[in-house]
Amino acid sequence: MSFNATEPSTTEPELLPRIWARVAGRIVHMRSDLAVVALDMALTVSAFAAMLLLRYDASVPNDGWSKLAGFIPIAMVVVIVSNLAWGLYGQLWQHASLHEARQLIKAGSSTLIALLLIDLGPRQIPLSVVVSGTVVATFLMGLLRFQNRLFSYHRTAEHAGIGVVVIGAGDAGAGLVSDMVNSPRAGFRPVAVLDEDKQRHGRSFMGVPIIGSIDDLPATVERTGANLAVFAMTNADQATLRRAATAAETADVALKIVPGMSSAMRGGVSLRDIRDVQIEDLLGRKEIVTDLDPVSKILRGQRVLITGAGGSIGSEIARQVMECEPELLLLLDHDETHLYDIATELRGDVVVQVLADIRNRHQMRAVFMEHRPSVVFHAAAHKHVPLLEAHPTEAALTNVVGTSNVLDAAAKVGVERLVAISTDKAVYPSSVMGASKRIGEQLVISRTPPGAAYCAVRFGNVLGSRGSVVPTFMRQIEAGGPVTVTDPRMTRFFMSIEEAVQLVLQASALAEPGSGGEVFMLDMGEPVLILDLAERMIRLSGRQPGRDIEIEITGVRPGEKLAEELIALDESESPTVHPSVCRVATVAIESELLEQGVLRLEKLAANLDAIRCRDLLREIAGTDAVSLADPITAPEENSFAS
Numbered sequence: 001m002s003f004n005a006t007e008p009s010t011t012e013p014e015l016l017p018r019i020w021a022r023v024a025g026r027i028v029h030m031r032s033d034l035a036v037v038a039l040d041m042a043l044t045v046s047a048f049a050a051m052l053l054l055r056y057d058a059s060v061p062n063d064g065w066s067k068l069a070g071f072i073p074i075a076m077v078v079v080i081v082s083n084l085a086w087g088l089y090g091q092l093w094q095h096a097s098l099h100e101a102r103q104l105i106k107a108g109s110s111t112l113i114a115l116l117l118i119d120l121g122p123r124q125i126p127l128s129v130v131v132s133g134t135v136v137a138t139f140l141m142g143l144l145r146f147q148n149r150l151f152s153y154h155r156t157a158e159h160a161g162i163g164v165v166v167i168g169a170g171d172a173g174a175g176l177v178s179d180m181v182n183s184p185r186a187g188f189r190p191v192a193v194l195d196e197d198k199q200r201h202g203r204s205f206m207g208v209p210i211i212g213s214i215d216d217l218p219a220t221v222e223r224t225g226a227n228l229a230v231f232a233m234t235n236a237d238q239a240t241l242r243r244a245a246t247a248a249e250t251a252d253v254a255l256k257i258v259p260g261m262s263s264a265m266r267g268g269v270s271l272r273d274i275r276d277v278q279i280e281d282l283l284g285r286k287e288i289v290t291d292l293d294p295v296s297k298i299l300r301g302q303r304v305l306i307t308g309a310g311g312s313i314g315s316e317i318a319r320q321v322m323e324c325e326p327e328l329l330l331l332l333d334h335d336e337t338h339l340y341d342i343a344t345e346l347r348g349d350v351v352v353q354v355l356a357d358i359r360n361r362h363q364m365r366a367v368f369m370e371h372r373p374s375v376v377f378h379a380a381a382h383k384h385v386p387l388l389e390a391h392p393t394e395a396a397l398t399n400v401v402g403t404s405n406v407l408d409a410a411a412k413v414g415v416e417r418l419v420a421i422s423t424d425k426a427v428y429p430s431s432v433m434g435a436s437k438r439i440g441e442q443l444v445i446s447r448t449p450p451g452a453a454y455c456a457v458r459f460g461n462v463l464g465s466r467g468s469v470v471p472t473f474m475r476q477i478e479a480g481g482p483v484t485v486t487d488p489r490m491t492r493f494f495m496s497i498e499e500a501v502q503l504v505l506q507a508s509a510l511a512e513p514g515s516g517g518e519v520f521m522l523d524m525g526e527p528v529l530i531l532d533l534a535e536r537m538i539r540l541s542g543r544q545p546g547r548d549i550e551i552e553i554t555g556v557r558p559g560e561k562l563a564e565e566l567i568a569l570d571e572s573e574s575p576t577v578h579p580s581v582c583r584v585a586t587v588a589i590e591s592e593l594l595e596q597g598v599l600r601l602e603k604l605a606a607n608l609d610a611i612r613c614r615d616l617l618r619e620i621a622g623t624d625a626v627s628l629a630d631p632i633t634a635p636e637e638n639s640f641a642s
Contacts, residue, residue, distance in 0.1 A: 307358055
């Protein structure tokens with residue numbers, strides 16, 4: 001009761017100052033727009049005078065002009081007050097939009113209502129003149145304010161800049177065209193729009209015609225002289241994007257893209273959102289659907305440790321684990337720069353940096369004893385095939401001994417769940433790297449404590465990881481070539497880092513306690529021909545392979561295979577509840593050979609005995625195909641197929 005009684009008295013004193021502050025602010029803006037105010041008054045006089053002449057067919061009665069003279073001051077006051085109330089002064093009209101147009105209409109409507117009420121008394125001028133004069137005055141004031149916008153469309157067609165064909169006439173495409181039209185200094189000139197909806201063909205937007213579909217891009221480029229196409233269909237599937245990429249290749253123009261629905265949801269697409277088409281946009285992989293509930297259940301409130309946290313895979317694991325709200329996120333790496341970078345990116349009170357080396361057994365035990373993690377993601381590894389062919393002792397120390405140290409420390413503190421990152425190169429390993437990763441898989445299987453859920457997750461190449469083929473191709477293309485491919489027949493499996501880590505997390509939730517250690521394999525889709533990948537990336541840059549940029553065949557390097565496999569003949573796979581993750585039943589290496597082999601590898605590596613270290617890796621992994629390359633021969637820097 002008392003609350004209701006006091007509410008008006010407390011709000012009214014607060015409301016009146018706010019209203020007065022707004023009015024005072026608009027009066028200040030009006031003072032800075034005195035020229036516009038004067039023009040509004042002149043347009044008001046002209047509009048009513050013209051409508052009076054029209055009403056009487058230019059034969060105005062003798063008292064008509066005198067009555068108008070008495071009405072005009074009232075009309076001008078009403079117009080100025082209405083315009084002031086609706087914020088028509090102090091605007092930057094060169095950037096006016098639909099919002100300002102609505103304000104103008106509201107001001108005109110308010111003016112008309114006020115003048116009609118005033119004219120209901122002793123009528124000074126005909127009612128038709130009041131209505132038509134107000135409408136014409138509002139139109140003229142709108143024309144005054146929107147003249148820059150109206151004539152900018154015409155100027156856009158004439159200004160210099162890169163001719164752009166926008167693919168997509170939806171909200172994203174319209175936003176891009178609008179941004180290009182209103183920002184001519186950005187250097188982009190929209191010349192045409194293409195859209196798959198035929199009902200839109202023949203129409204135009206802001207003076208830019210919608211003239212066809214994606215397949216018409218080559219003809220459109222030839223007709224308009226455009227040198228860039230921008231794909232702005234934010235909800236299109238990859239098949240549509242690949243059609244656009246093919247059309248751009250045929251048209252010999254560069255293709256760029258807007259990133260997707262997220263930009264539109266943030267409030268529209270602009271020139272800032274345009275980026276290069278990335279090769280993962282065109283791989284044709286189905287969108288990964290992940291169930292975050294089981295992942296969150298095993299990570300929320302847990303102490304999670306990630307080895308190799310500064311690497312490409314490790315850092316992405318850290319990002320995605322952070323979303324699951326762990327109690328503590330331990331980022332472990334021996335590279336201080338990469339460790340600092342990911343820790344700075346994530347921040348948060350739960351993030352702890354651990355500068356340590358997995359090859360140091362005592363250090364690993366100390367770290368695990370201090371922080372006592374319950375979940376471990378083991379992503380630390382050496383991965384470059386040619387480099388490890390030349391340095392097998394490093395492969396043994398990091399990929400084998402390091403993994404052994406992590407498993408040993410995990411067992412000491414009772415880690416409940418451990419996930420080790422493996423590779424398709426562990427299947428029929430032909431390289432030092434592959435052999436070392438196969439041994440790592442086997443260690444996970446044999447060292448899993450009773451009741452714990454340990455697993456290794458096997459997958460192929462990830463796009464964009466440091467030192468991988470895609471960023472290297474990009475650097476070579478930017479340098480003008482040549483792009484180096486080891487063999488025209490070479491194929492590889494590819495997956496983006498983000499989706500690979502999503503599936504790694506899914507696999508971590510699928511591992512069953514007490515299973516004795518498991519191996520999971522990710523669905524990598526179809527293998528990609530490296531030569532096709534190189535040619536596609538060159539074309540995406542707006543250049544032609546063989547004409548603008550040469551492709552150089554360098555030959556297969558030691559340890560490389562023409563094609564990788566995800567499962568061996570003596571292994572079997574079984575489905576899991578996730579369609580992109582399957583369980584692999586692998587043949588175990590004899591336990592004594594494995595454990596004794598790890599100890600011998602550590603001694604040989606410590607003595608820098610590269611030849612015997614390589615031979616022992618081959619013996620333990622069970623392959624006769626490990627390269628016997630000269631251990632002191634460094635690999636060529638510009639070759640990359642793996």
